Amino acid sequence: MYFNRLKLETNHIRQPIFDLIDEKFSLKKYKKGEVIYPEYDGHVESAKIIFIKSGYAKSIFYDEGEEFILYFLESKNIDIIGGTCIIEFLEDSEVYECEMSEIFSTLENTEFSQMLLTSIIKKSVLERRIIKNLAFGKCKKKVAYFLIDIALYFKTQNLPLDFEMSISELANFVGLKRQTVSAICSELLKQNIIKKTQGKHFVIKDIEKLKVYAKYDIDLEIKDNI
Secondary structure, rough: OOOOOOOOOOOOOOOHHHHHHHHOOEEEOOOOOEEEEOOOEEEEEOEEEEEEEOOOOEEEEOOEEEEEEEEEEEOEEEEEEEEOEEEEEEOOEEEEEEEHHHHHHHHOHHHHHHHHHHHHHHHHHHHHHHHHHHHHHHHHOOOHHHHHHHHHHHHOOOOOOEEEEOHHHHHHHOOOOOOHHHHHHHHHHHOOOOOEOOEEEEEOOHHHHHHHHHHOOOOOOOOOOO
16 A cells, blocks of 8 residues: 555546547556656756656656655656656556656646646645655754754753743854754754743753754764863
8 A cells, every 4th residue: 555645646547638648648558666756858857747657656856966766656646756856666557658758738628627727736745745845954953053063062961951042142143044943943942952041042952852953973972071
């Protein structure tokens, strides 16, 4: 059983649409484990539209070597391959394919156009969500590393560690917007990693939790003579 990140509704395809797809798209067979990548004509990327006739596949978004599953594809789902998105087949499948440059004649069909537009919108929403999460994740690491650096600066593992700094000042130190830093600090407060006291004072309560939060990859060794 394959669970979708965002459930893609199975398109109820009428026979005229099937006939249109069969006419305009090339039918190809893929084995389990095979991958469809974006194609390039020189330096120009050629986007491709696929329609799953049978089988299962996953639509994948790549960023800095990491793989993020956008959703799983099954019979009668449409997807677009291009940019950092690829499709990997989870079982033997039959797929209709068409280059984006060859799709325009099919757009005259309203029903097909609606199906394609819906697919593009869903994919765009998921990609934006993943990119936002990636960016916010990097922001969280910046803030957490800075707080660890404060502990290093004070050369102590005695916690809680009280220091004076406003959200705006912290944002300036790490080069982020105040609203972003405020959201990250709220998260740290909820996880009982830091505590806010009167005025501009913050208290670091748990360095180990902070290191886990930041995915800190260097042992925090604070010595008397650094």
